[in-house]
Amino acid sequence: MKPLRxxxxxxxxxxxxxxxxxxxxxxxxxxxxFMSKATLNRLGLKLATNQLPVAFTYNARARQYWLYDxxxxxxxxxxxxxxxxxxxxxxxxxxxxxxCGQFVGYPIKICEGCSRKRRVxxxxxxxxxxxxxxxxxxxxxxxxxxxxxxxxxAVILNSRATGLxxxxxxIQLAIIKVDGSVLMNQLIKPQASISNEAESAxxxxxxxxxxxxxxxxxxxxxxxxxxxxxTRLLAQTAKRYNLALPQFQTNCAMEFYAEYYGEWSDYYNAxxxxxxxxxxxxxxxxxxxxELIREMAGITISTTLRVENP
Numbered sequence: 001m002k003p004l005r006x007x008x009x010x011x012x013x014x015x016x017x018x019x020x021x022x023x024x025x026x027x028x029x030x031x032x033x034f035m036s037k038a039t040l041n042r043l044g045l046k047l048a049t050n051q052l053p054v055a056f057t058y059n060a061r062a063r064q065y066w067l068y069d070x071x072x073x074x075x076x077x078x079x080x081x082x083x084x085x086x087x088x089x090x091x092x093x094x095x096x097x098x099x100c101g102q103f104v105g106y107p108i109k110i111c112e113g114c115s116r117k118r119r120v121x122x123x124x125x126x127x128x129x130x131x132x133x134x135x136x137x138x139x140x141x142x143x144x145x146x147x148x149x150x151x152x153x154a155v156i157l158n159s160r161a162t163g164l165x166x167x168x169x170x171i172q173l174a175i176i177k178v179d180g181s182v183l184m185n186q187l188i189k190p191q192a193s194i195s196n197e198a199e200s201a202x203x204x205x206x207x208x209x210x211x212x213x214x215x216x217x218x219x220x221x222x223x224x225x226x227x228x229x230x231t232r233l234l235a236q237t238a239k240r241y242n243l244a245l246p247q248f249q250t251n252c253a254m255e256f257y258a259e260y261y262g263e264w265s266d267y268y269n270a271x272x273x274x275x276x277x278x279x280x281x282x283x284x285x286x287x288x289x290x291e292l293i294r295e296m297a298g299i300t301i302s303t304t305l306r307v308e309n310p
Contacts, residue, residue, distance in 0.1 A: 011056060020052055025067070027057045034067040045073040086146070134262050141260035145296035148251070153220035154178045156253075156293075158278075158285035161233045162190060169237040170205070174282035175215055178223075178290065183215055185283045191240060206241045216248040225276045225289045227252040253289050260296045 009024040025034070036056060040046065051073065053066035079087065094107045099114030110118070148154050169191065173206035177186040189204045216222060224230045227250050238245050258271035265272040278288035294300070 013052060015050060015052060022053055023055055025055045025057055027059065030055065030067060033070040035064050035070050036067060040070065042067060042075050042193050044076050045070065046073045046076045048072055070170050097259060106236070132265070137259040138262055141167060141256045142296050144256050145293045146252070148221070148223060148293055149178050149297050149299070151178065151220055153218070154216065154223060155183065155219040156223045156286045156289050157230065158225065158232060158282040158289065159230055160282050163193060164229065166236060168233060169240055170233055172282045174286045176286045176290065178293070180290070184211070205237055206243065207236065207239070213246050217246050219247045219248065221251050223251050223253050223289065223293070225253045225285065253292060259297065
């Protein structure tokens with residue numbers, strides 16, 4: 001008998017505490033009685049109890065599979081008539097749509113028609129839920145606006161700065177109450193020279209720091225259109241003079257108005273922010289913010305400002 005060619009590889013298997021070494025043979029050289037489990041199955045055979053492979057090889061895709069001696073395999077038990085009936089019934093069930101009960105002739109869970117109907121129903125449910133969430137967000141924004149207008153200690157803040165980057169500083173600050181009372185409307189002289197108006201403006205930030213802190217701490221909530229930007233500009237301006245702002249409660253009117261307006265952005269998966277249609281000053285933006293809050297609350301009376309000494 002011609003010796004089997006091998007690449008020298010081996011695998012170790014364990015049976016009843018004993019280790020058995022299984023060697024490699026080339027697929028082209030394996031004896032006819034060396035078969036894979038799939039081949040034995042096609043021949044109506046199965047592995048005997050504790051039957052171990054006699055070798056292993058690799059297919060054309062370099063995947064390893066075990067080889068078994070056909071002479072050691074045993075015949076598979078034949079199905080009884082009752083088992084064949086049950087098997088055929090199971091096949092019929094597997095080829096029947098679970099949605100409409102239609103027999104399609106191939107294994108399937110749900111037919112194309114039912115799948116399409118199910119997807120339409122899912123889209124309709126998702127759409128309904130989406131609009132319910134939009135409506136709920138608007139209701140919450142309206143409730144927030146009404147609560148703010150009822151709070152006599154709530155204030156609105158806006159500023160103007162030399163820019164928007166980390167080196168910018170605030171050069172104008174406005175703070176008003178929700179009833180239109182003006183608490184502050186001040187030009188601020190910056191460290192950097194930017195214009196004649198700003199150069200002549202007094203006082204500087206250090207001179208205004210304590211009054212600003214007092215107003216922020218006295219307010220129950222500070223409402224700002226774009227909280228993240230405005231609070232950063234305020235904090236970095238104070239830091240230029242080695243000063244720090246106190247902790248104070250804020251609400252972002254921009255986010256609440258976005259929920260009220262209801263324009264959805266699929267890209268950001270959030271409500272789209274709306275531009276504040278104010279003027280060219282911090283006070284004009286404070287008034288515009290107050291007008292939006294009143295719009296959300298259903299109040300159409302225009303804002304009347306009056307100066308109040310803080």
